[in-house]
Amino acid sequence: MANLEKLQSIISDIIAPSALAIDQNGSFPRAAINALGQAGILGLLSSKEVGGLGGNLGDAAKVIESIATHCPSTAMVLTMHYCGTAIIENLGTETLRKEIAAGHHLTTLAWSETGSRSHFWAPVGTARRQQQQFVINSSKSMVTSALEADSYIWTSKPSEGSGASTMWLVRKGTPGITMPKSFDGLGLRGNASAPMAAVEMNLPDSAMLGTDGNGFDVMIGTVLPIFCTLNASCSLGLMEAALAASIQHVTGQKFDHLQAPLADLPTIRAYIARARITADCTRTLRDDTVRALAENRPDAMLRVMQVKAASAEAALEVTETALRVCGGAAFRKDLGIERNFRDARASFIMAPTSDVLYDFIGKAVCGMPVFG
Numbered sequence: 001m002a003n004l005e006k007l008q009s010i011i012s013d014i015i016a017p018s019a020l021a022i023d024q025n026g027s028f029p030r031a032a033i034n035a036l037g038q039a040g041i042l043g044l045l046s047s048k049e050v051g052g053l054g055g056n057l058g059d060a061a062k063v064i065e066s067i068a069t070h071c072p073s074t075a076m077v078l079t080m081h082y083c084g085t086a087i088i089e090n091l092g093t094e095t096l097r098k099e100i101a102a103g104h105h106l107t108t109l110a111w112s113e114t115g116s117r118s119h120f121w122a123p124v125g126t127a128r129r130q131q132q133q134f135v136i137n138s139s140k141s142m143v144t145s146a147l148e149a150d151s152y153i154w155t156s157k158p159s160e161g162s163g164a165s166t167m168w169l170v171r172k173g174t175p176g177i178t179m180p181k182s183f184d185g186l187g188l189r190g191n192a193s194a195p196m197a198a199v200e201m202n203l204p205d206s207a208m209l210g211t212d213g214n215g216f217d218v219m220i221g222t223v224l225p226i227f228c229t230l231n232a233s234c235s236l237g238l239m240e241a242a243l244a245a246s247i248q249h250v251t252g253q254k255f256d257h258l259q260a261p262l263a264d265l266p267t268i269r270a271y272i273a274r275a276r277i278t279a280d281c282t283r284t285l286r287d288d289t290v291r292a293l294a295e296n297r298p299d300a301m302l303r304v305m306q307v308k309a310a311s312a313e314a315a316l317e318v319t320e321t322a323l324r325v326c327g328g329a330a331f332r333k334d335l336g337i338e339r340n341f342r343d344a345r346a347s348f349i350m351a352p353t354s355d356v357l358y359d360f361i362g363k364a365v366c367g368m369p370v371f372g
């Protein structure tokens with residue numbers, strides 16, 4: 001895919017050089033997002049009929065992993081955009097699909113709420129019909145790109161229909177939206193995350209994505225496979241970065257009195273070996289998840305849940321190993337491992353959280369209904 005060749009130059013010219021400052025200042029990677037838009041990469045999952053690249057989940061996984069190797073914050077902004085794009089491709093207007101395909105529009109998911117917390121499938125925010133409009137009231141706990149996105153895929157309880165949730169397309173600046181301010185977070189600091197609230201927000205009928213009450217089906221059928229696979233790809237990218245920096249350090253730095261590099265210590269080599277195995281197992285699982293989905297295999301949804309839980313755990317383990325084998329050097333910020341360590345800590349709390357996934361996976365393997 002020709003446009004993906006441009007990705008490497010965007011990474012080396014824009015994303016990699018600014019990653020440190022983005023983390024330190026908690027600033028949004030606007031230059032990278034603009035460049036990705038111009039290169040068509042914001043429209044990777046948009047179909048060719050609206051001017052997109054018509055790429056698949058495997059393509060998106062490679063893009064996210066490559067970016068996350070240098071800047072996981074940018075990779076997460078793009079991950080949420082691809083999740084929103086998939087919904088808009090299925091349920092949005094042609095005009096909006098074209099805007100995304102052209103790289104002019106960044107979207108994201110506003111799902112998690114302060115009331116139902118990480119149980120994003122059960123929003124407690126309300127939607128009520130009032131004449132020709134719907135009125136939305138809800139409190140979202142944390143939205144990636146909140147301060148920068150052009151639209152939000154918003155969830156609420158259904159207005160009338162049965163089902164757990166309804167989805168809405170909310171444009172930036174819609175009256176009734178309030179956004180206190182972005183978080184000063186531990187990791188993924190450059191994604192302009194913020195809580196958001198809707199207070200008597202009026203939306204036209206046309207803002208409803210799909211039907212009243214069908215949000216859960218869209219979450220599970222459309223978004224979960226993309227989110228879990230790309231979240232895993234983000235974890236993989238930062239694991240590879242931590243491993244590469246560790247290997248460079250332990251092979252390049254030596255004990256002068258022994259005339260030997262740190263890698264001469266069997267203990268160090270064993271830690272590196274275990275981290276390599278963990279990262280490779282994660283990659284194998286990620287690639288198998290992409291295949292399972294493409295082939296519509298019966299185990300595809302199990303793989304989807306496994307890949308996010310396993311990659312989040314693997315990222316914790318590999319970045320901790322990187323800190324350990326590099327000693328004091330990794331405790332400082334210059335190696336980048338300290339940033340990988342902090343960024344790795346987002347994945348297991350991004351919903352569905354690892355503990356929720358363990359519950360779901362346990363139900364699946366015990367033959368119990370997973371989402372019942």
Ligand SMILES: Cc1cc2nc3c(=O)[nH]c(=O)nc-3n(C[C@H](O)[C@H](O)[C@H](O)COP(=O)(O)OP(=O)(O)OC[C@H]3O[C@@H](n4cnc5c(N)ncnc54)[C@H](O)[C@@H]3O)c2cc1C
Pocket residue numbers: 080108109110111112113116117118119120141142143144145187188193346349350351352353354355356359
């Ligand atoms: C970097 C980042 C970006 C995010 N971006 C977005 C975004 O773009 N859009 C969005 O909607 N949300 C986003 N979120 C929010 C995220 O998806 C979660 O909803 C949120 O982080 C969970 O926090 P909480 O404190 O509400 O969790 P809580 O629900 O309070 O969970 C607390 C603990 O309880 C555990 N727990 C909860 N339920 C169960 C259960 N059934 N079984 C076992 N353990 C359980 C959890 O695993 C967790 O360890 C983001 C979060 C982060 C960190």
